[in-house]
Amino acid sequence: MQEGKAGDWVQIRSIVLPPGQRAPQVPDDTQAVPLFMLVKGFLQHAARIGEEATITTVIGRRVTGELVAVNPTYDHDYGRPVPELLSIGPELRRMLWGEEAAE
Amino acid sequence: MTLDRSYQAVMARRNEIMKRALGIDYTEFERSPLAFDYEGMMAKAGYTLEEVRKIQGETGVGNTPLLELKNVTALARKLAPSGKGARIFIKDEAANPSGSFKDRRASVSVYHAKKMGYPGVIAATSGNYGAAVASQAAMRGLKCIVVQEVFDSRGVGQPEIVEKGRKCEAYGAEVVQLSVGPELFYVFLLLLEETGFLNASLYTPFGIAGVETLGYELAEQVRELTGRDPAAVVVTHAGGGNVTGTARGLRKAGCVDARVIGVSVDLSGLHMASDGDFNRKSFTTGHTGFGVPFSTWPDRADVPRNAARPLRYLDRYVTVTQGEVFYVTEMLAQLEGLERGPAGNTSLAAAFAIAQELDEDQVVVVQETEYTGAGKHPTAQLTFARDNGIEVRRGDPRENVPGKRIVIPAHPGQLGVVDVDLDQLRRSYLRNAITNTGVREVSREDIAFLAEDCRASREFVREQLAELGVKLPDQG
Ligand SMILES: Cc1ncc(COP(=O)(O)O)c(C=O)c1O
Numbered sequence: 001m002q003e004g005k006a007g008d009w010v011q012i013r014s015i016v017l018p019p020g021q022r023a024p025q026v027p028d029d030t031q032a033v034p035l036f037m038l039v040k041g042f043l044q045h046a047a048r049i050g051e052e053a054t055i056t057t058v059i060g061r062r063v064t065g066e067l068v069a070v071n072p073t074y075d076h077d078y079g080r081p082v083p084e085l086l087s088i089g090p091e092l093r094r095m096l097w098g099e100e101a102a103e
Numbered sequence: 104m105t106l107d108r109s110y111q112a113v114m115a116r117r118n119e120i121m122k123r124a125l126g127i128d129y130t131e132f133e134r135s136p137l138a139f140d141y142e143g144m145m146a147k148a149g150y151t152l153e154e155v156r157k158i159q160g161e162t163g164v165g166n167t168p169l170l171e172l173k174n175v176t177a178l179a180r181k182l183a184p185s186g187k188g189a190r191i192f193i194k195d196e197a198a199n200p201s202g203s204f205k206d207r208r209a210s211v212s213v214y215h216a217k218k219m220g221y222p223g224v225i226a227a228t229s230g231n232y233g234a235a236v237a238s239q240a241a242m243r244g245l246k247c248i249v250v251q252e253v254f255d256s257r258g259v260g261q262p263e264i265v266e267k268g269r270k271c272e273a274y275g276a277e278v279v280q281l282s283v284g285p286e287l288f289y290v291f292l293l294l295l296e297e298t299g300f301l302n303a304s305l306y307t308p309f310g311i312a313g314v315e316t317l318g319y320e321l322a323e324q325v326r327e328l329t330g331r332d333p334a335a336v337v338v339t340h341a342g343g344g345n346v347t348g349t350a351r352g353l354r355k356a357g358c359v360d361a362r363v364i365g366v367s368v369d370l371s372g373l374h375m376a377s378d379g380d381f382n383r384k385s386f387t388t389g390h391t392g393f394g395v396p397f398s399t400w401p402d403r404a405d406v407p408r409n410a411a412r413p414l415r416y417l418d419r420y421v422t423v424t425q426g427e428v429f430y431v432t433e434m435l436a437q438l439e440g441l442e443r444g445p446a447g448n449t450s451l452a453a454a455f456a457i458a459q460e461l462d463e464d465q466v467v468v469v470q471e472t473e474y475t476g477a478g479k480h481p482t483a484q485l486t487f488a489r490d491n492g493i494e495v496r497r498g499d500p501r502e503n504v505p506g507k508r509i510v511i512p513a514h515p516g517q518l519g520v521v522d523v524d525l526d527q528l529r530r531s532y533l534r535n536a537i538t539n540t541g542v543r544e545v546s547r548e549d550i551a552f553l554a555e556d557c558r559a560s561r562e563f564v565r566e567q568l569a570e571l572g573v574k575l576p577d578q579g
Contacts, residue, residue, distance in 0.1 A: 016281070016290060017110060023286050030284055030378040033256035037290065038280040040272075057277040059223065059246040061298070076265040076478035079486025084497050084511045088430060089437035092515065096178055096438070 004053070004070040008043045011072040012053055012065030039063050040072060106296070113292050121407070124295040124302040126219055129407040136540045138552035139408055141415075149308035149410075150211055152355055155316055158214045162242045164206045165316050167198040169324040169468070174438040179458045182516045189334060189461035191454055193435075193469040194321050197443055200242075201270065202474025204317055205235035208344060211309040213239035216301035223247055223300040227291045227405060229264045230341075230388045231446075231473055236303050237276035247276040248300065250291050254282045255381045262487050263387045263446070266478030283381045288405065304405050305344055311410040314348020315355060321468055322356035333361045334465040335457055339449040340365035340420070341393035343401060343413035349470055350416035361468075362418040366453040367394035369422040369521070370505045383506035385425050385488045389449040394420075395523075399531035400539065414525075414532055414557045421520035423452040424503040426510040429481045430518065431455060445481055447473030453520045485509070529557040533567045544574035 004010050017035040041055030041063065053067040093101040106112070113120075122128070132144040150158065159165045172191045180188030199206035209226075213236060216224045223246030226236040233249035240247035249271045253260045260280075268278045279294065281287050295302055304310065318336070325333045336353060338346050350363045368390040373380040375392045384390070398417070401409035428445050431452045436442045454469045461467060477483060485495055494508040500517055503510045512518055536542075536553060545553075545568060553568075554561045565575055 017284075017286055021110070022284060023110075025376070026284055026286075027374050027377045030376055033282070033378055035284045035286050036254075036282050038254075040278070058272075058275060059248065059277045061248075061277065074265065074269050074477075076260075076262045076269070077483065078477055078480055079262075079483040082482050082485045082495070084495055085429065085433050085481055085485070088433040088511075092178060092434060092438055095181065095515070096174060 003046065003048045004043045004067060005046045006043055008070050009040065009072070010043045010053065010055060010067060011038055011040045011069040012055055012063065013038050013068045014065035037065070038068070039065065108293060110286070110289050113289055117292055120292050120296050121302065121405070124300070125304065125307065125406060126215070126301065127307065132408065134552070135546065135549055136542050137536060137545065137549045141412065141556070144408060145308050145311070145410060149312040152315055152319060152352070155211055155312050159207060159210045159313070159316060162210055162239055163200050164210045165199070165320060167320070168195045169193070169321060169328065170195055170441070171328070172439050175434060175455065176458065178438065178515060179455055180463065183459035186463055187459055187461065188463050189458040189465040189467045190329070191458050191467055191469065192325065193451065194317065194471055195441070196317070196447070196471040197474045201231070201234040201238035201274070203231035203235065203447065204314065204345065204471045205230070205232040206238065207313040207317055208232065208305060208310040208348070209235035209239045209303060209313070211313040212236070212301065212303040212307065213243055213245060215309050216245060216303065217243045219301070221245070221299070221301040223298060224303040225250065225291065225294055225298065225300045226303045226305070227287060228305065229253065229267065231267060232305055233267055233276070233278070234270040234274065237271040237274035240276065241274045246300070247274070248279060248294055248298065249276050250279045250287060250294065251281065252283060252287050253280045256282055256378050259382055261382060261387050262478035262483045266476055283376065283378045285376050291405070302405065305342055306404040306406045306409045306411050308410045311344055311348045311351070314344055315352035317470060318349040318352020319356045321470060322353055322358035325466055325468060329466050331466065332358050333468045334461055335362045335364055335467045336470050337364045337366055337450040337454040337457060337467060338470050339389040339447060340367050340413065341388045341390065341397070342404070343397045343411035345471070346413040346416055347411045363416050364453065364457065365394065365413060365417045365420040366450045366520070367391045367422055368425055368428055368449055369503070373506045380506060382491050383493065385484045385493070385509060386428070386446055389446045391422060395528070398528050400535040402539070412556060414528060415555065417525060420523040420525060420528070421453050422523060423449060423520060424500045424510065425505070426503055427452040427500050427512060427518050429485065429509070430512050432481050434515070441472065442475055444473040444475040444479050445484060447471050452518060455515070456519045529559050529563070530567055532557045533564065534571060537568065537571050537573055542573070545576065547576050550576070
């Protein structure tokens, strides 16, 4: 979705600290990239992805940033089956209770 | 009046902001630039064990089952020398409302926030603690913000942390998500200032008092089930609250002979503030990246004095590898029918090896489990590792290389622990104490405090301080 309308559940992004202005103690690779922040909430007005947008969060805070997603989805999952793990159960049952238990 | 929101200005206001947001005046416990009255702070600023039990009872926290892992014990006995192989019990902390022991810690802070009239609570955490605070806040009708470190600069999130963010949102919390970096603290301060919420820090006396019930309950349960005290209580260790609270609870139950053994996943060599290393780790808590620095200098947290002081309580500290923890997570599911989150099973990996050092009639307790779900699961975390260029294979766990190779043991007999030299940690602690305070001369009271704080003899402290060129008082 390229555009959100008022009331849509969206995610915005803003730069907190640009590269070069990071805390002195961070390592070089972190120093070279910005510190950014993502927050979700209800869009206050129609806006397109990439435009500045103001949201109200679930606890009622107003925050402004670049609109990055409308209806942001959770994309974490259980991953792919891991062959290195699949054999562990049968191996352990065999050790404890013998061959039949593992079949 | 608008306040200056620049990084430097906000960091310069940190003490003021924190004082209001914590509602504790820490200065009354200070004794010198080095020493403070730890027990005085715990007594005055915290709650008694009885009060905590009552507070936790109101929101369904605690009284979790203690389960005997009979099949895992039988397997350990097959591998142990004859007569060895202690009974292994696990405290099923996943049964808490938000799925981990962190509910104990959050319960007291959120209760306190309500009592003191704060409109809400904020916690800076990428871990289970966020969900715990969000869940407790939901029950007590307070607003909640959780500030998390989630992404690397590409915007790729650690699956375990993404899941924890989802869980916070499920309880009605606002989740502020950041890319890698310790400047999270700056954003945290800004939010505290803007909202006037309580800082539900992991490291206040409230938080630690909340964990004491865990040690207390498990002592009672082991006695009831076995008629004896545990020989060892094995604790997954990161910031140190789990070790500290559990050990204090054991002592309050009179369970003084149980050895408190801390366990962390070995992530040595990975830098915690590095954008490049961030997604090369497959554990986001319970690892040495927190366990070591927080032991050797607890006062690095978001409070003036940290109530979690693990060196005071650790009888032994060991590490295990990522592959070993994934292996026992599979073992727990397949042999005991308990599907639980990997991070919480860190101590189980160690307990499996430690049980084999103990006699058959002894008892070893794994003091927690945590919930599992999408992202927070061995298959999710190993898929993520592979996608980030980490090699995953079966083999000898000693071939594990943090950030490069995860080795899932080929055989349960390969599970073991690596001891961390506690004296080495004590030396680091003393060096940090001197460097971070800039103190060049100490009093006898300072020496007594340092000895207690790292659980060493006064002679040991004197010797180390002398080596650091610190001026010592006369003996006596
Ligand atoms: C499941 C689980 N176990 C253990 C720990 C470690 O606790 P602590 O940070 O108090 O040492 C954590 C905290 O991050 C956790 O979430």
